[in-house]
Amino acid sequence: MPVLVMKFGGTSVATLDRIRRAAKRVGVEVAKGYDVIVIVSAMSGKTNELVGWVNETSPMYDAREYDAVVSSGENVTAGLMALTLQEMDIPARSWQGWQVPVKTTSAHSSARIEDIPPANINAKFAEGMRVAVVAGFQGVSPEGRITTLGRGGSDTTAVAFAAAFDAERCDIYTDVDGVYTTDPRITDKARKLDKIAFEEMLELASLGAKVLQTRSVELAMRYKVKLRVLSSFEEQSDSAGTLVCDEEEIMESNVVAGVAFSRDEAKMTLVSVADRPGIAAKIFTALSDAGVNVDMIVQNIAEEGRTDMTWSCPTDQVKRAEAAVHKAKDAGVINFQEVIADTDVAKVSVVGIGMRSHTGVAAKMFQVLSSESINIKVITTSEIKISVLIDRKYMELAVQALHDAFELEKAG
């Protein structure tokens, strides 16, 4: 029988009632003839409780013990979901990561899945089991210890199972009903996309449209797993949600798929840096060592032999970044006149695989912002994305204007 993977996040299994509702959705797919693999998260709040206990017990905790403790929430949900399905007369059983086994690396708390041998679960499917309920987010290391995949790891578990079992589709049930052209709170013209390409989803996800864990999308792209994001709180239909898929499967599409934004960006500039070979490496190594997540980078020539180096990073990392560059200056590694931080900026990006074949998107974006008198502070581009830093007070205006200009309210 064809296999379907269905993943339910923490809010979708937060109570016994919600687990029952999720189980009914599973029942619908079983009735259609699918063998179903259900991936569950911990009931919402549980993982945070466990993480809190670990942090209170041991601030510099042993990640192996962290994983052993924190993975227990998913085990509870998996058992309860299996029991709920059994109550509906659907043959089901739960599987913990080590039982499948979900083989991972030994990088505790951020392990990567290396292999999911399908034999054990397939043997049960062959015996008549219709649903395998698998505890998400966890696996087992070569040393036989429990590992976790990091926050949001259940999405990755789901996609990895879809790949390992050659599933027809991987449905991610969550508390949003799909991926939108932009945040509907910014403009009511925002439209739910029926389909989006993996590459677009990656850009949107990392830009703040937090629907799917980035790694799960990368994995789906690599193994060509059809991913569907849909709400567990709305009526089910075959066209519900958004399908994240290979761009070849998207026949019609807008040049621009969506407008993303991020409020908590800061722009930092090192003024008058001595411009010698390797200086950029030294600056960004110092920032990286200090745990600063640098996003955009721009270098301007200021005067002969000196340069200004500008980057963006999350607002709450500004102090850390300042300390890092001052420390590097004191150590004689770099040299600069001053460091300026502008924490009143926002990032706005347009994303679309259509940009590959359509020129003029950047020009149009800049014209739109200019006509609204919005000053662009930094620009970066990739093959399918153009991002700008602007004053934060213009962020909503910019998103609305770009959404209108690229006619995103209309299906492509």
Add this chain to the structure above:
Amino acid sequence: MPVLVMKFGGTSVATLDRIRRAAKRVGVEVAKGYDVIVIVSAMSGKTNELVGWVNETSPMYDAREYDAVVSSGENVTAGLMALTLQEMDIPARSWQGWQVPVKTTSAHSSARIEDIPPANINAKFAEGMRVAVVAGFQGVSPEGRITTLGRGGSDTTAVAFAAAFDAERCDIYTDVDGVYTTDPRITDKARKLDKIAFEEMLELASLGAKVLQTRSVELAMRYKVKLRVLSSFEEQSDSAGTLVCDEEEIMESNVVAGVAFSRDEAKMTLVSVADRPGIAAKIFTALSDAGVNVDMIVQNIAEEGRTDMTWSCPTDQVKRAEAAVHKAKDAGVINFQEVIADTDVAKVSVVGIGMRSHTGVAAKMFQVLSSESINIKVITTSEIKISVLIDRKYMELAVQALHDAFELEKAG
């Protein structure tokens, strides 16, 4: 290095503070030179929460899923205890049942431990680990599924590890400071016993002195594991608590070790049963099938060819017992005139291995009760125990009088 097993029950690990306190006790033993195996229960209340969810989800639950869900509480405590020990610079790690592995039968929710291969843990001890923290109450079946040992199973886990690792002693930390000659709430002359024989402990445990799970005592007796029961809420010393051990290790001892009692006993009588061969088997099979836990049984000849059959059972099973005998009567399996239930009785027992070599204990017991004008309704005896059913209103008086008469306030 010699191995010590230390078990901490739910109240002893109920909060992070209590886990820290328990870890300090472990640290004391590590400092003495022991390699320690710590067995932990779930934080108190957690198992009940999980059991509640399972029951609400599926009243006739699949015991395999019950076990998968309910075992998660111990995993959390094991990880937190290992982290706490690490914070004290004691090399420690947690082990879940399947990791050790604790091999059990497939009788889910009431599995029995079959084998605990010590190789994995011993390899870590050889590498310098000083404490193995093991999740109690759980194991793994031959099919690779998680099993639990039933309520109180962590005591059994502890004793089984002590046997498997040839431990010098198995210390059970709980919320009482030892085994008493009787309940101190009944008489302030009750005295904590320094030592008690396994057989005596078994009789006291099954009679209501709920300090240790019966199975754990049986196991300790079979493998000659020295068991010590002591409080995790009082200062530690080498003479703390009560040592449960082989009777040969108890040099001096009273003839009677303690006086046990049970309040919630009911006396039931089937009046005028046709007395033919096999009738007792039919009656008690009917009661057993209905889930009635029959304790004492007495048969009296009432008249020619008829007999009265009397038994005791927990008060809350009286209705079930009545229904069972009426059903058997309606089916023509048994025949009786009426069934009488007396729910105002209590059981009082004197227990002591000294009875084996001392005659007259029964006579003395009956004299003591007679001198207090307490009427005895049912008597049963075993090699080291004499039990009587009496009116419940005389229970405390009987316990006090027997405690005085056998001079239990004095060490033997």
